Amino acid sequence: MKNIFDKIIENKKIELxxxxxxxxxxxLLQDVSKLLERRKPNDSFIKHLVKPNGGDIGIIAEIxxxxxxxxxLAERQKVRRIVSSYxxxxxxxxxxxxxxxxxxxxxxxxxxxxxTTTLPLLQKDFIMDEYQVLESAKCGSDALLxxxxxxxxxxxxxxELCKRYGIVPVIEIVDEKDxxxxxxxxxxxxxxxxxxxxxxxxxxACRIIEKLPKEKITIGFSGVKSRKEVEMYKQAGAKAxxxxxxxxxxTDILSSxxxxxxx
Numbered sequence: 001m002k003n004i005f006d007k008i009i010e011n012k013k014i015e016l017x018x019x020x021x022x023x024x025x026x027x028l029l030q031d032v033s034k035l036l037e038r039r040k041p042n043d044s045f046i047k048h049l050v051k052p053n054g055g056d057i058g059i060i061a062e063i064x065x066x067x068x069x070x071x072x073l074a075e076r077q078k079v080r081r082i083v084s085s086y087x088x089x090x091x092x093x094x095x096x097x098x099x100x101x102x103x104x105x106x107x108x109x110x111x112x113x114x115x116t117t118t119l120p121l122l123q124k125d126f127i128m129d130e131y132q133v134l135e136s137a138k139c140g141s142d143a144l145l146x147x148x149x150x151x152x153x154x155x156x157x158x159x160e161l162c163k164r165y166g167i168v169p170v171i172e173i174v175d176e177k178d179x180x181x182x183x184x185x186x187x188x189x190x191x192x193x194x195x196x197x198x199x200x201x202x203x204x205a206c207r208i209i210e211k212l213p214k215e216k217i218t219i220g221f222s223g224v225k226s227r228k229e230v231e232m233y234k235q236a237g238a239k240a241x242x243x244x245x246x247x248x249x250x251t252d253i254l255s256s257x258x259x260x261x262x263x
Contacts, residue, residue, distance in 0.1 A: 004068045005195045008102050009150070012126045015100065025131055032134045035165065045120035045143040045168045046187065048092040049217055049240045055261025057230060058240030060122060060219065061086040061247050062095040063113065065104035069198040072104075073248040079109065082253070083116045089257035093143075095122045095242055110139040122170060122242075128153035130161055137165035143187070145170050148178035149195060156184050172221065175204075179211060188212055189242065193222040202229050206236035230260050 052058040063079055066072045074082060086094055096113060098105040110123055120142035125132065127146050136144045144167050146158070162169040171178075171185040174195060182188045190212075192205035202223040209218050220233030220241040233241050243260065250256040 003196050004102070004198070005149075008099065008126055009128075009153075011101050012099070012128065016129060016131065019135075020131060025134075028131065028134050028138070032137050032165065035137060043168075045093060045122065046217060048120055049187070049219070052092045052240070052261070053090040055090070055258075055263050057234050057238070057261060058092040058219075059090075059257055059260055060093045060095050060240055060242040061089075061091040061253075061257065062097065062124075062242060062244030063109065064095075064097040064244045064248065066102075067097075067245070068102050070245050073245060076104075079112065080116045082248070083113050083119075085253040086247075086257070087117045087119055089254040090261065090263070091119065091257055092240065093120045093122055095124055095244065096141075097124045097244075099125050107135055107139045110136075110141055114140045126150065127158070130154075130158055133158050133161050133165070133167070136162075136167060141167055143168040143170050145172055145189065146185070147171075147195070148173045148181045151181055159184055170219070173208065176208060176211070179208070182212060182216065187217045187219065189219040189221045190238075191221040202232055206232050209233070209236040209238055212237070224260065227259055227262060230262075 049058040065074050096109050097103045098107055100106055122143040123136050123141035124145045128150055144162055148171055159169040169185045170187045170189055171182055172189040172191050173182055174191045190205045190208050192200050192202045200223040212218055218238045220238040223229055224241050224243045225246050230241055247253055247256055
């Protein structure tokens with residue numbers, strides 16, 4: 001029986017093949033290449049993590065409309081209001097999940113949020129192809145997530161392609177087997193969530209963070225419910241934490257982010 005992760009990847013490959021038919025790679029490359037002339041090297045994502053907007057740690061607040069583990073989390077028409085709340089609460093960046101079938105996302109979300117906030121945007125999806133990097137550049141992502149468990153699906157040259165278009169590549173790792181792959185990027189996200197069964201273990205993630213080179217900018221992914229988990233990630237060496245479900249379910253986003261940042 002296929003697990004959720006395998007189902008997502010299988011569907012993504014079909015979806016990607018269909019998109020390439022509708023919008024050929026050659027045409028997309030021509031359109032994106034025009035951006036090179038006017039898009040400057042982008043370091044705002046890293047700057048916001050290293051020097052957060054108040055507090056003692058960076059907060060990447062997530063827009064995730066639904067997920068296989070948590071169900072429906074937010075309505076599309078409320079996205080602008082949620083993002084405005086994130087900015088008001090001094091979040092340092094916004095993560096946007098763009099996978100369509102299982103997470104109800106879209107590339108259009110990036111474009112919409114770009115008109116709502118000046119905070120840097122991290123696009124989260126299941127990236128397996130240079131074509132997706134070009135799509136990310138076209139919609140204006142500031143950073144793009146690459147899942148180490150998918151490293152057999154793409155060539156590391158995609159990281160240089162990201163930099164060419166002013167996008168910060170972020171590698172997500174989940175276990176010690178991924179540590180060597182982490183050398184390919186400056187920013188590393190360590191996910192406490194097991195991608196196969198979706199169980200969460202923050203202590204495991206922290207042990208992995210402690211093994212990463214100190215010069216890496218590390219982010220704790222998943223499992224943040226309170227300041228307790230933030231402290232665990234911080235003590236392990238994380239510069240920031242990514243918080244999704246906890247904030248999307250919060251009745252007071254401003255207070256929640258303030259508590260996480262220890263303001």
